[in-house]
Amino acid sequence: MLNGSIPACIGNQSSLRYLNLRSSNNLSSTIPTTLWSLTYVLEVYLHSSSLSGSRSSEIESLKVLNVVDLSGNQLSVSRLNIVEDIAMALEYLHQGNSTPIVHCDLKPSNILLDEDMVAHVGDFGIAKLLGGGEAMRQTMTLATIGYMAPECGSKGIVSTRWDVYAFEDSTEDPINMSDDLIMLQKFKKNDVEGYQSRA
Numbered sequence: 001m002l003n004g005s006i007p008a009c010i011g012n013q014s015s016l017r018y019l020n021l022r023s024s025n026n027l028s029s030t031i032p033t034t035l036w037s038l039t040y041v042l043e044v045y046l047h048s049s050s051l052s053g054s055r056s057s058e059i060e061s062l063k064v065l066n067v068v069d070l071s072g073n074q075l076s077v078s079r080l081n082i083v084e085d086i087a088m089a090l091e092y093l094h095q096g097n098s099t100p101i102v103h104c105d106l107k108p109s110n111i112l113l114d115e116d117m118v119a120h121v122g123d124f125g126i127a128k129l130l131g132g133g134e135a136m137r138q139t140m141t142l143a144t145i146g147y148m149a150p151e152c153g154s155k156g157i158v159s160t161r162w163d164v165y166a167f168e169d170s171t172e173d174p175i176n177m178s179d180d181l182i183m184l185q186k187f188k189k190n191d192v193e194g195y196q197s198r199a
Contacts, residue, residue: 005029006046011037020045027051031075036062043067051075071115085119086111090167093121094160100130102158106166107144128158 002025010019011034019038021027022045030053031046043066051073059068086106093101103110103121110123 001025002027006032006035006051008032008034011035013038014040016041018043021049022047025049029053031070033058038062040064045069046073047071049073068116082111082113082117082119086121086167089119089121090163094163100160102128102130102160103163104128104158105144106163130159 002021004027006021006027006029010016011032016038017040019035019041020043027046027049028051031051035044036058039062041062042064045067047069049072051070053075059065090103090106093103101124103124104126105123106121110121112120112122114120
């Protein structure tokens with residue numbers, strides 16, 4: 001049985017493939033950032049401990065990682081991670097298919113969080129498909145007031161701008177989701193680097 005913090009030197013075990021520190025241990029403190037330098041690790045089990053801090057975004061950089069179980073800990077998820085998940089989902093809906101999909105009702109109650117606090121866009125009840133090279137179309141369907149772009153409510157125009165407006169929650173001229181995603185990733189990188197330089 002292990003007690004205390006996970007040793008930072010665990011990140012030096014470059015050949016490690018499986019890390020299983022399940023509930024029989026009494027681990028506390030934060031997850032060392034060196035853990036996410038294990039580029040060949042396949043499975044990480046750290047559930048039901050007393051780990052705290054935030055879930056590192058560096059988890060996503062591990063390409064061969066199949067399973068990460070961090071449940072049962074007191075890990076927080078940065079709001080920025082949730083925003084990035086939503087931006088990636090909208091980028092996929094708008095540009096990841098030959099037929100763009102406009103959600104049309106993006107709002108907080110339609111963002112679902114799974115057990116790992118990864119955000120998913122849900123409730124496609126009034127979603128619209130833009131086919132045949134259409135950049136926009138008209139509809140009589142109205143979304144939730146306060147989350148739809150002004151041109152959508154007044155003219156019934158559906159375009160990817162509708163979702164971007166709801167996402168950005170501003171009246172500025174919306175940009176595409178790829179630009180938003182790049183901006184978020186730069187902000188996230190700068191935020192992490194700034195935090196590390198302050199530590």
